[in-house]
Amino acid sequence: MAAYEDRYWLSHDNLRLHCRDYPGRDDRPALLCIPGLTRNARDFEALADRLAGEWRVICVELRGRGESAYAKDPMTYVPLIYLQDLAALIERLPLPKFVGIGTSLGGIMLMLLATLHRDRIAGVLLNDIGPDIAPAGLERIRTHVGTGGPQPTWVHAARALAEVQGAIYPKWKLQDWLRFAKRLYRLSSQGRIVLDYDQRIAEPFRVPGDEAGVNLWPAFDAMAGNPLTLVRGKLSDLLSPETADAMCARVPSMDFVEVAGVGHAPTLEEPEAAAAIDRLLARIAAPVPAAS
Numbered sequence: 001m002a003a004y005e006d007r008y009w010l011s012h013d014n015l016r017l018h019c020r021d022y023p024g025r026d027d028r029p030a031l032l033c034i035p036g037l038t039r040n041a042r043d044f045e046a047l048a049d050r051l052a053g054e055w056r057v058i059c060v061e062l063r064g065r066g067e068s069a070y071a072k073d074p075m076t077y078v079p080l081i082y083l084q085d086l087a088a089l090i091e092r093l094p095l096p097k098f099v100g101i102g103t104s105l106g107g108i109m110l111m112l113l114a115t116l117h118r119d120r121i122a123g124v125l126l127n128d129i130g131p132d133i134a135p136a137g138l139e140r141i142r143t144h145v146g147t148g149g150p151q152p153t154w155v156h157a158a159r160a161l162a163e164v165q166g167a168i169y170p171k172w173k174l175q176d177w178l179r180f181a182k183r184l185y186r187l188s189s190q191g192r193i194v195l196d197y198d199q200r201i202a203e204p205f206r207v208p209g210d211e212a213g214v215n216l217w218p219a220f221d222a223m224a225g226n227p228l229t230l231v232r233g234k235l236s237d238l239l240s241p242e243t244a245d246a247m248c249a250r251v252p253s254m255d256f257v258e259v260a261g262v263g264h265a266p267t268l269e270e271p272e273a274a275a276a277i278d279r280l281l282a283r284i285a286a287p288v289p290a291a292s
Contacts, residue, residue, distance in 0.1 A: 017062075029099050031056065100123070123226050132240070228254045
């Protein structure tokens with residue numbers, strides 16, 4: 001496993017937030033990796049193992065996840081507050097240029113960051129997310145987030161995940177689910193295996209009218225002009241083919257890749273996804289030809 005440094009920063013409401021910082025070349029923009037709703041920095045371990053050294057890799061844990069502090073007010077578990085937290089990190093490190101890699105909620109945050117820090121963004125990979133979210137996928141997430149209890153063993157945790165998410169990764173075997181469980185769960189100080197997030201992140205979903213959300217198409221449009229990649233799980237219930245097609249139409253230069261046999265969301269370890277990341281980074285690392 002690649003070596004990293006734990007870094008911490010303070011939010012505007014005084015929460016101690018955490019990220020992993022894997023060192024890399026200082027003549028390239030850092031990779032800012034933002035995970036999905038219930039996930040943490042461990043989601044990007046394989047990516048960091050593969051790319052760290054050549055690229056600096058920063059893996060964020062949003063408030064209420066992993067080693068980031070849990071919020072006193074669960075109604076701060078919303079994108080506009082996460083945006084403030086991320087903006088504070090970008091200034092704290094600082095990151096004059098970065099490549100964003102975002103899964104699900106992480107991709108939403110990158111779209112919002114593009115409206116604030118377009119000049120700092122060197123490129124973006126959106127993993128199974130777009131400006132429109134399919135209702136079926138949103139309802140599935142709303143149903144399951146914040147509902148998992150403790151598990152007596154890692155095998156029990158793996159089987160619990162397989163029962164709920166088996167349709168997302170239909171080809172996975174027990175060892176895959178065990179590896180997945182060790183990303184989503186942690187061993188508590190009481191020796192229990194528990195989900196590694198504050199289950200109160202579900203509370204904003206229960207507020208009437210939250211379905212209206214924010215129009216993210218202008219935020220997506222703000223990414224145009226930079227290298228951009230979209231990865232979609234072919235079985236995804238969150239990013240519809242129609243939305244993916246509309247994104248491609250608006251940004252024809254975008255590299256669009258579908259991962260067969262996977263739902264929401266690809267792990268980014270699949271060969272198709274890894275190759276897409278490499279193409280994106282090759283575009284960013286390539287020297288700009290001198291003007292004649």
